[in-house]
Amino acid sequence: MRSPLFQQILLCVLVFPVLATSIDDDDFIFHGFRDATTNLSLNSGAEIMQGGLLKLTNNSMRQKGHAFFRLPLRFHANTTISSFSTTFVFAMVPTYPKLGGHGIAFTVSPSKDLPWSLPIQYFGLFNVTDVGSPSNHLFAVELDTIQNTEFGDIDDNHVGVDVNDLRSVDASTVGYYSSSDGFKNLSLVSGEPMQCWIEFDGARKRLNVTLAPLRAPKPRVPLLSSHVDLSDVVLDSAYVGFSSSTGRTTSDHYILGWSFRMNGEAREIDLSKLPALPRRGPKEKPKALTIGLPVILSFVVVAAITGVGFAAHRKVKFAEVFEDWELEYGMHRFAYKELYSATRGFQDRELLGVGGFGRVYKGMLRASNAAIAVKRVPHDSRQDVREFIAETASIGQLRHRHIVRLLGYCRREGELLLVYDYMPNGSLDKLLFDESKTMTLGWKQRLRIIKDVASGLLYLHEECGQVVLHRDIKPSNILLDGEMRARLGDFGLARLYDHGTEPQTTTHVIGTFGYLAPELTKTRKANTATDVFAFGVFVLEVVCGRRPIAPIDESEMGLLLVEWVLLHWMRGTVVETVDANLHGDYAAEEVELVLKLGLLCSHPKADERPKMRQVMRLLDGEMPLPDVSVNRMNASARCKGYDELMVSPDNGPTQYSIDTESLLSGSCC
Numbered sequence: 001m002r003s004p005l006f007q008q009i010l011l012c013v014l015v016f017p018v019l020a021t022s023i024d025d026d027d028f029i030f031h032g033f034r035d036a037t038t039n040l041s042l043n044s045g046a047e048i049m050q051g052g053l054l055k056l057t058n059n060s061m062r063q064k065g066h067a068f069f070r071l072p073l074r075f076h077a078n079t080t081i082s083s084f085s086t087t088f089v090f091a092m093v094p095t096y097p098k099l100g101g102h103g104i105a106f107t108v109s110p111s112k113d114l115p116w117s118l119p120i121q122y123f124g125l126f127n128v129t130d131v132g133s134p135s136n137h138l139f140a141v142e143l144d145t146i147q148n149t150e151f152g153d154i155d156d157n158h159v160g161v162d163v164n165d166l167r168s169v170d171a172s173t174v175g176y177y178s179s180s181d182g183f184k185n186l187s188l189v190s191g192e193p194m195q196c197w198i199e200f201d202g203a204r205k206r207l208n209v210t211l212a213p214l215r216a217p218k219p220r221v222p223l224l225s226s227h228v229d230l231s232d233v234v235l236d237s238a239y240v241g242f243s244s245s246t247g248r249t250t251s252d253h254y255i256l257g258w259s260f261r262m263n264g265e266a267r268e269i270d271l272s273k274l275p276a277l278p279r280r281g282p283k284e285k286p287k288a289l290t291i292g293l294p295v296i297l298s299f300v301v302v303a304a305i306t307g308v309g310f311a312a313h314r315k316v317k318f319a320e321v322f323e324d325w326e327l328e329y330g331m332h333r334f335a336y337k338e339l340y341s342a343t344r345g346f347q348d349r350e351l352l353g354v355g356g357f358g359r360v361y362k363g364m365l366r367a368s369n370a371a372i373a374v375k376r377v378p379h380d381s382r383q384d385v386r387e388f389i390a391e392t393a394s395i396g397q398l399r400h401r402h403i404v405r406l407l408g409y410c411r412r413e414g415e416l417l418l419v420y421d422y423m424p425n426g427s428l429d430k431l432l433f434d435e436s437k438t439m440t441l442g443w444k445q446r447l448r449i450i451k452d453v454a455s456g457l458l459y460l461h462e463e464c465g466q467v468v469l470h471r472d473i474k475p476s477n478i479l480l481d482g483e484m485r486a487r488l489g490d491f492g493l494a495r496l497y498d499h500g501t502e503p504q505t506t507t508h509v510i511g512t513f514g515y516l517a518p519e520l521t522k523t524r525k526a527n528t529a530t531d532v533f534a535f536g537v538f539v540l541e542v543v544c545g546r547r548p549i550a551p552i553d554e555s556e557m558g559l560l561l562v563e564w565v566l567l568h569w570m571r572g573t574v575v576e577t578v579d580a581n582l583h584g585d586y587a588a589e590e591v592e593l594v595l596k597l598g599l600l601c602s603h604p605k606a607d608e609r610p611k612m613r614q615v616m617r618l619l620d621g622e623m624p625l626p627d628v629s630v631n632r633m634n635a636s637a638r639c640k641g642y643d644e645l646m647v648s649p650d651n652g653p654t655q656y657s658i659d660t661e662s663l664l665s666g667s668c669c
């Protein structure tokens with residue numbers, strides 16, 4: 001029997017005297033791309049980084065990037081289309097945790113430049129006029145992190161088979177079949193590297209796509225196995241490579257290694273030879289703070305043997321930082337040892353969550369048998385802890401039914417521990433957005449939560465004898481007590497991150513992207529009106545059950561939640577924005593009032609926003625809603641205002657800053 005290779009050579013010699021590629025080019029492998037600059041053709045935003053990582057797009061908005069193998073390959077050396085197999089290791093590192101945009105597509109294309117293609121949902125592959133046209137002769141497997149209704153995307157974490165079109169002929173949620181545990185979900189935007197295999201059998205017209213986390217063996221069952229006829233799609237001479245794009249939400253898209261083979265199985269990628277991803281996320285905490293049980297156990301053994309050094313070690317283990325000025329503020333100070341034992345040594349089992357400012361553990365105070373939540377807030381020495389403690393101490397005195405009580409604190413090197421009342425029902429964020437939907441909030445509960453938060457905020461702004469800003473209102477900072485009543489948590493913490501930026505970049509404002517009032521980009525001064533803005537976004541979130549910058553992507557650009565609600569309002573369909581999980585079980589006039597209130601609070605002009613006192617009265621029905629005509633809401637100006645929010649990651653774990661220097665204009669509505 002003749003080998004396929006032999007056949008090819010024969011065909012090359014006999015039938016195609018001039019070949020675009022040599023046979024060798026039909027089988028290649030890259031472990032990193034350091035030496036591949038001559039073999040790859042890069043354009044738009046794609047680049048090879050030091051260390052050999054291929055970066056298809058950076059985290060700027062609306063970028064595209066292409067990287068194709070330099071030479072075209074021959075796909076019709078036989079009467080049937082050739083089979084091929086490829087595997088690559090990729091990673092998508094979103095600018096905001098869990099919020100990527102848009103994705104990577106393995107592509108077979110007649111052009112390696114795709115000059116007319118658009119970014120965003122067009123993936124750098126098509127444009128508005130050519131998408132769907134058979135004359136594209138383009139085949140792609142998309143790894144898509146945005147649900148785009150225009151192209152019928154199934155979800156915001158899927159793989160799709162695209163033939164001349166972004167409306168996939170077949171698609172599946174990303175995951176893999178593990179031989180032991182059945183189907184397991186994978187999240188494309190986890191930031192972790194993953195491996196993808198794409199195998200096409202030309203004769204059987206079958207395409208298999210398989211994914212797995214890095215280092216897991218290749219799953220035996222593919223994620224997708226689709227019937228696709230590419231004979232008339234892929235031209236005889238075509239390029240293979242990757243296309244990628246970003247939109248309003250962005251990710252860094254990386255390829256770490258790539259192997260391809262025509263008419264055969266792609267060679268295995270040697271994972272040990274791949275370049276490393278850039279370091280990201282908050283700085284590692286010093287080892288001493290995260291002593292695990294095994295370490296403690298082995299230490300106990302060693303200590304028992306040596307019998308010395310134990311006391312010394314204890315000292316280090318429970319070491320605290322104390323400065324005289326702390327006495328001035330009179331805030332209750334806990335001993336680290338007490339918190340350590342209350343949380344059973346900060347065991348993972350006691351971890352309640354990882355919030356914007358650090359990890360939160362559940363604990364039980366031995367002395368009082370009171371349940372507490374301990375937040376460990378890492379900070380670096382540049383941050384003014386004293387000022388923070390001063391403010392926190394004064395807030396610590398505040399007592400209000402809808403504010404989480406701060407019981408005290410403790411200080412260690414590079415770390416602040418804050419002790420709060422334990423809230424048994426966790427954060428609102430979990431209830432609103434939990435995918436498992438073990439429990440959905442009804443309308444009455446939602447309305448009560450909105451009122452609770454409004455009342456807590458009113459207290460901070462106007463009733464506690466001083467003006468206290470929250471600075472970071474969002475569902476993950478709203479906690480629910482045993483009676484499902486809402487309380488504001490984490491106030492003032494944003495302030496800790498307000499300092500410590502480099503002197504030349506003091507143009508940074510802190511808060512959470514999506515909740516930042518537009519004027520913060522100019523004035524950089526938080527005030528009650530910026531809190532009201534965030535409250536408005538929060539209100540819309542609670543009613544619509546959507547995140548403020550969750551990609552809704554109805555139009556080409558993708559809309560922010562506020563814009564989306566506004567759009568519906570202008571069309572007279574605002575009720576359609578209400579969370580579908582409510583199944584229509586609500587009073588329409590209440591919902592409408594609350595939505596309008598949300599829009600009014602998140603008005604782009606600060607002086608158009610109501611004060612918290614008015615908000616409270618509106619919610620209680622003591623005051624009619626002021627004029628909220630579409631005109632007054634200044635819809636087009638509003639969209640422009642949002643578009644100016646260009647963001648860049650900052651030192652805080654999920655805190656972002658606005659860089660006023662990069663306030664690029666850009667069209668929106």
Ligand SMILES: *[C@@H]1O[C@H](CO)[C@@H](O)[C@H](O)[C@H]1NC(C)=O
Nearest residue numbers: 028029030035036037038039
């Ligand atoms: C890339 O090109 C270099 C020189 O141009 C060559 O030595 C190398 O083998 C090529 N690599 C692949 C995978 O084709």
Ligand SMILES: *[C@@H]1O[C@H](CO)[C@@H](O)[C@H](O)[C@H]1NC(C)=O
Nearest residue numbers: 044045046057058059060063
């Ligand atoms: C990202 O890439 C684009 C296109 O190459 C470039 O214009 C932009 O400045 C880059 N942005 C960053 C943050 O590197």
Ligand SMILES: *[C@@H]1O[C@H](CO)[C@@H](O)[C@H](O)[C@H]1NC(C)=O
Nearest residue numbers: 004007011077078079080203
């Ligand atoms: C094309 O390939 C198939 C299977 O590899 C083979 O059976 C057939 O004879 C080939 N046709 C030609 C014209 O070489």
Ligand SMILES: *[C@@H]1O[C@H](CO)[C@@H](O)[C@H](O)[C@H]1NC(C)=O
Nearest residue numbers: 116117126127128129130136
């Ligand atoms: C779309 O792309 C095609 C090529 O595929 C090009 O001819 C056409 O001009 C482009 N249209 C626009 C609006 O850019």
Ligand SMILES: *[C@@H]1O[C@H](CO)[C@@H](O)[C@H](O)[C@H]1NC(C)=O
Nearest residue numbers: 155173175184185186435436
């Ligand atoms: C996996 O994802 C799908 C779709 O998002 C979801 O329905 C399913 O519950 C998830 N399964 C697990 C185990 O998380």
Ligand SMILES: *[C@@H]1O[C@H](CO)[C@@H](O)[C@H](O)[C@H]1NC(C)=O
Nearest residue numbers: 199200201206208221222225
């Ligand atoms: C695709 O997967 C199916 C089912 O596992 C398998 O029978 C078939 O051989 C695979 N085809 C290719 C081209 O890998």
